[in-house]
Amino acid sequence: MSPTPSSQWARIGLLVLAVGGAGLLGGEAAAQEAPSAPGVVSSTIQVSRDAAVLELELTGGRSLELALRNQRVEVNGEEVGTYRRGDALDRSWRDLLERAMDREAAALAELLLAWEPPEGEAGRRLDAALEAALREGAVPAEVQAAPRADRDSISKLENRIAELERLVRDLERNRAQRAASDRGIRPTVAIVGLFEQLWRGLRNILAVLVNYAVLAGLGFAIVYFGRRYLEGVADTARHAPVRSGFVGLAALFLAVPAFILGIFVLIVSIVGIPALLAWIPLFPVALVAVAFFGYMAVAHAVGEALAERRLHGPDWLHRGNSYYYILTGLGLLLAPFLASAVVSVAGHWMSPIRVMLGGLGIVLTGIALAIGLGAFLLSRAGTRPLTRSPSLEPDLGPTFEEEAHV
Amino acid sequence: MSRRGFLAATVAALIVPASAVAQENWSSKVVKRAYAGEARLMVEVEYGAGQLRVNPASAADLYRAAFRYDPDAIEPVTSYADGRLKISATSGAKKLRGISNGGQLDLALGRSVPVHLKLSYGAAEADLELGGLRLREARIETGASSTNLRFSEPNPETCEYLEIHAGAASFNAYGLGNSRAKQVRLEGGVGHVVLDLTGDWAGDMRVSVEMGLGSLTVRVPRTVGVRLQKTSIFAGVTSPGFSKRDDAYYSDNWGSARHRLTLDVEAAFGNVDIRWVD
Numbered sequence: 001m002s003p004t005p006s007s008q009w010a011r012i013g014l015l016v017l018a019v020g021g022a023g024l025l026g027g028e029a030a031a032q033e034a035p036s037a038p039g040v041v042s043s044t045i046q047v048s049r050d051a052a053v054l055e056l057e058l059t060g061g062r063s064l065e066l067a068l069r070n071q072r073v074e075v076n077g078e079e080v081g082t083y084r085r086g087d088a089l090d091r092s093w094r095d096l097l098e099r100a101m102d103r104e105a106a107a108l109a110e111l112l113l114a115w116e117p118p119e120g121e122a123g124r125r126l127d128a129a130l131e132a133a134l135r136e137g138a139v140p141a142e143v144q145a146a147p148r149a150d151r152d153s154i155s156k157l158e159n160r161i162a163e164l165e166r167l168v169r170d171l172e173r174n175r176a177q178r179a180a181s182d183r184g185i186r187p188t189v190a191i192v193g194l195f196e197q198l199w200r201g202l203r204n205i206l207a208v209l210v211n212y213a214v215l216a217g218l219g220f221a222i223v224y225f226g227r228r229y230l231e232g233v234a235d236t237a238r239h240a241p242v243r244s245g246f247v248g249l250a251a252l253f254l255a256v257p258a259f260i261l262g263i264f265v266l267i268v269s270i271v272g273i274p275a276l277l278a279w280i281p282l283f284p285v286a287l288v289a290v291a292f293f294g295y296m297a298v299a300h301a302v303g304e305a306l307a308e309r310r311l312h313g314p315d316w317l318h319r320g321n322s323y324y325y326i327l328t329g330l331g332l333l334l335a336p337f338l339a340s341a342v343v344s345v346a347g348h349w350m351s352p353i354r355v356m357l358g359g360l361g362i363v364l365t366g367i368a369l370a371i372g373l374g375a376f377l378l379s380r381a382g383t384r385p386l387t388r389s390p391s392l393e394p395d396l397g398p399t400f401e402e403e404a405h406v
Numbered sequence: 407m408s409r410r411g412f413l414a415a416t417v418a419a420l421i422v423p424a425s426a427v428a429q430e431n432w433s434s435k436v437v438k439r440a441y442a443g444e445a446r447l448m449v450e451v452e453y454g455a456g457q458l459r460v461n462p463a464s465a466a467d468l469y470r471a472a473f474r475y476d477p478d479a480i481e482p483v484t485s486y487a488d489g490r491l492k493i494s495a496t497s498g499a500k501k502l503r504g505i506s507n508g509g510q511l512d513l514a515l516g517r518s519v520p521v522h523l524k525l526s527y528g529a530a531e532a533d534l535e536l537g538g539l540r541l542r543e544a545r546i547e548t549g550a551s552s553t554n555l556r557f558s559e560p561n562p563e564t565c566e567y568l569e570i571h572a573g574a575a576s577f578n579a580y581g582l583g584n585s586r587a588k589q590v591r592l593e594g595g596v597g598h599v600v601l602d603l604t605g606d607w608a609g610d611m612r613v614s615v616e617m618g619l620g621s622l623t624v625r626v627p628r629t630v631g632v633r634l635q636k637t638s639i640f641a642g643v644t645s646p647g648f649s650k651r652d653d654a655y656y657s658d659n660w661g662s663a664r665h666r667l668t669l670d671v672e673a674a675f676g677n678v679d680i681r682w683v684d
Binding site for chain 2: 041044045057100101104105106107267276
């Protein structure tokens, strides 16, 4: 597409401004006083993997930048040669800069002047620039580099022009798109939107599945290492769910006061102050760990309850194995989240159902956490599980004694 | 697989990606300026995380700042104009772990120029040697850090004030008598604080301490007369060798001492221990 007349005029204006600005700056540079006594006022040395740069601020307001940067040898930003990483020039220059880092600012010139560059044109140019700046107090004419402040200004101006040109191009592109849409060539936004929606839905499903896999993995680890305790907590959660839930809720509410009280007690005891360093981070960690353990126990209990039901289903559903209990229990607890993710594929019109299912998942998780925490506490970490007592066996009705007439 | 093997595999799975991420590309940057008769040097340093060292430079240097940093995480910025030096090397939360693992700032300040210092740093390990500097005033703000502040040599100037805001920190200050500070103010959040007031005293000093939660130890030379005023909520204050008059505690040599220390301690929770040093 050819540029419009207005944008061409804008470019011409910018170029005139740039040339004028550069001329003005160049004039200012020429008007500067000739240096008399060379010396280093300040220095900046930067060494990284891709660059080794020396910036000098010299007396009389002059400056010099010598750099080995990205295979280019530069004097005040102008390329005077090339180098390869690790070649003789690179090594020698980096070695010089390393030594210069430890040298006093006033004694830096002496060190730099003593530098002997390795064979090669680029090294000779660097050395010549140093010699010229530090002995004669001038940057060599052969590199024809503008003083640093001016160069910065010009480069800023050039950057600004490039930015403005980019803006002009963007504007032109936008206008072309608007014109195209006016002619009925509107991009197929609806199709793109559909794919985005599908992708978002699939991403949600994947996130739930990943969560499920991670939780199942952690659950397996718990079964592997502490099956006895997990089953103890799970039994308690199954046989006393209401009691466990209330105890868990009470524990959650009391956790913060207990935490603060613990801090207070340790402080008042004076000798317990060092223990604060353990108490403050470990208490919340322990609470989270216990709640997580309880959640897994509830998943185990749910899985076990499901397996015990005489459902008509696949055989694996009825297997009596803690790993299967964890898998099926977690699956049930996460099912609302998965359903919510599946519904989200359908798009915004299903949002109420998606939100409802997500809310159900959150409520279920909260209940499971409360029951799990309570069961953990009631069963003393699963060591003393609560099981159904004989008195709670179903009442079979009154019994009658038969009279015996013998 | 045995249980031990299972555990080892899990730990390895967690550690290997972390170590793979930890490959930083370190760079060095040194900025220095020669002393040219400046009337004063005002220094402002903002440092995020890593190791921070401050030392006196040679008399010929005005300052020298040496950075070791990961260029993917931060870009150290220094600016100097009219006796005002600003140094910044912060990164927000980005790659904080990497910075704290190896980032470093060595700052040396000239001995020839009066210095006004303002240091702010976050999760840093700071080693500050301010002895020998011509320190006029200093303000130090720390985050969750560990700081050792030393005045190994006397300050040739009088320091108008030394202000310290220590967050959740361990803060140890040694040789504060050499600081020649008229006023020292410490606000401590949570942590362990040591104020060692030994050194070459040139005048009286007023020290005020506000502690939140933690322990504070104040070491006072026995030759200095001390007036102690303490306010504590749930803090125990140990101060042997003091007698109470009116609303304050006085050391026995208060009337005869050449130099005097007025110490105001406000502590909420924790332990305050005042010790005499021979």
